Amino acid sequence: xxxxxxxxxxxxxxxxxxxxxxxxxxxxxxxxxxxxxxxxxxxxxxxxxxxxxxxxxxxxxxxxxxxxxxxxxxxxxxxxxxxxxxxxxxxxxxxxxxxxxxxxxxxxxxxxx
Amino acid sequence: xxxxxxxxxxxxxxxxxxxxxxxxxxxxxxxxxxxxxxxxxxxxxxxxxxxxxxxxxxxxxxxxxxxxxxxxxxxxxxxxxxxxxxxxxxxxxxxxxxxxxxxxxxxxxxx
Numbered sequence: 527x528x529x530x531x532x533x534x535x536x537x538x539x540x541x542x543x544x545x546x547x548x549x550x551x552x553x554x555x556x557x558x559x560x561x562x563x564x565x566x567x568x569x570x571x572x573x574x575x576x577x578x579x580x581x582x583x584x585x586x587x588x589x590x591x592x593x594x595x596x597x598x599x600x601x602x603x604x605x606x607x608x609x610x611x612x613x614x615x616x617x618x619x620x621x622x623x624x625x626x627x628x629x630x631x632x633x634x635x636x637x638x639x
Numbered sequence: 640x641x642x643x644x645x646x647x648x649x650x651x652x653x654x655x656x657x658x659x660x661x662x663x664x665x666x667x668x669x670x671x672x673x674x675x676x677x678x679x680x681x682x683x684x685x686x687x688x689x690x691x692x693x694x695x696x697x698x699x700x701x702x703x704x705x706x707x708x709x710x711x712x713x714x715x716x717x718x719x720x721x722x723x724x725x726x727x728x729x730x731x732x733x734x735x736x737x738x739x740x741x742x743x744x745x746x747x748x749x750x
Binding site: 560562567568569570571572575615619620625626627629630631632 | 643670679681684687729731736739740741742
C-alpha cells in the first residue's frame with residue numbers, strides 16, 4: 527500500500543534561514559503529492575500540491591518538486607519567518623479502492639527571531 | 640468563507656458519557672471524513688462518507704458511530720466515552736480525488 531516517510535522533527539531555525547523538509551513516498555503509479563500545514567490550534571490546510579512528475583508546487587514562498595526518479599517531494603523555503611512556525615505534513619491521495627489520505631508523521635518547525 | 644465548521648471546539652466528558660460532534664461544510668463536497676490526531680500517531684481515519692446516507696469504516700472505527708443524513712453534515716458519536724478517546728478530532732471534506740479541506744478541530748478530554 528501507499529506510505530510516506532517524512533524527516534523527524536522538531537526543526538528549529540533562525541529567521542531568514544533556509545528550510546528543507548524531506549519527504550519520500552511509496553505508491554503504485556504516479557499519484558498527486560501534497561504538503562499540508564497545521565498552525566497552532568488550527569486544522570490542516572493544503573499548502574501546495576503537484577499532480578505529475580517534474581511538477582513544482584509553490585505557495586507562500588514554499589516550493590516542492592515531484593521527483594519520480596527518487597520518489598521524493600521535499601519541501602523548501604529560502605527564507606523562513608516566525609509566522610512559518612507550524613507542523614508540516616507530506617501526504618498522498620487515496621490509492622485505488624481507498625478513501626484515506628496517507629500522511630507522514632509531521633515535522634514541527636519552530637522559527638526563532 | 641466558512642468552509643468546514645466543527646462544533647464544539649472543546650469538551651470534557653466523564654467516562655461512560657455520550658456525545659455527538661457535528662461537522663458542517665458549505666462547499667457541496669460529496670466526501671466527508673472524521674480523523675483523530677494523537678501525539679506521535681499522526682492523523683488516523685475513523686469513518687468516512689462518500690455521499691448522503693452512506694458511511695464506511697476507516698482505520699480506527701471502534702467506539703465511534705457516524706451518520707450523514709444531509710450532504711452538508713457529518714456527525715460523529717461516542718456512545719460510551721473512554722479515556723483512550725481523548726484526542727483532537729478533525730473533520731474534512733472533499734470532491735472525489737481532490738485535496739481535503741479540514742475544520743479547526745474539536746479537543747476532547749475524557750476523564
